[in-house]
Amino acid sequence: MNKINKVLLSILAGIIIIIVALSAIAVCTKNVHPGEGLRHEDPLPKSVGGTKTAFNHIGQIRAFTRENEKSAKSVLVLTPWFEYDGNDKAFYEELDRKHLSLKALLTKYFSNHTKAELLKKGESQIKSELKAQINENLVLGKISEIYFNDYLFLD
Structure with missing residues (x-):
């Protein structure tokens, strides 16, 4: 032994x-x-200061990326939150009322791109495109920034 x-x-x-x-x-x-x-970690919603406020009622999103001939679908898990002017109560109510349609918009965006396309674009370009699309759907105000607490590809 x-x-x-x-x-x-x-x-x-x-x-x-x-x-x-x-x-x-x-x-x-x-x-x-x-x-x-x-990935560089985004700030937490509670760290927003000044007149800015965080809207984090979207929750966690699990979206399938688009499939192409070279790659299969991937699952993307993300938890988005928005920064907006916290003094605007009417805008908060609009965000709260539209949070399901905003969640659907985010899911559709990611399902229209392959994993390779999303990785090539990079997180900052994705955020700016999403911010523009979200602001097009809002009437009473605009979000100033979008952040992701989670942004993970599951293969």
């Missing part, structure tokens, strides 16, 4: 040495870029 433990420990030590050596080589040769491709 003692001999088996020594063999297993030496195999484990060899694996650890290989992992450390390969990681060191990758970092030293600049082939690795830690954090590349990670």
Whole structure:
């Protein structure tokens, strides 16, 4: 039994040495870029200050992206919230009344694009396009910004 433990420990030590050596080589040769491709987190709704207020009644959305000949559908999970002028009670009521149609607009937007198209556009361009579409559907005011608490592709 003692001999088996020594063999297993030496195999484990060899694996650890290989992992450390390969990681060191990758970092030293600049082939690795830690954090590349990670999304920068949006602020939380409670952090909005001044006259701005957060509207976060949309909730979590699960949308299928469009399928094409190269890729299958992906599921996108996002939790959007909007920033608007908090002094406008009538506009809040419009947002609250239209929150289901705004949720449908967001779902339709993502279902009309493939995962590759969405990744190519980038989050900032998607947000500006969505903000324009949402503001076209609003009468009493405009949202000043759209944020995503969650923005995940599930494959």
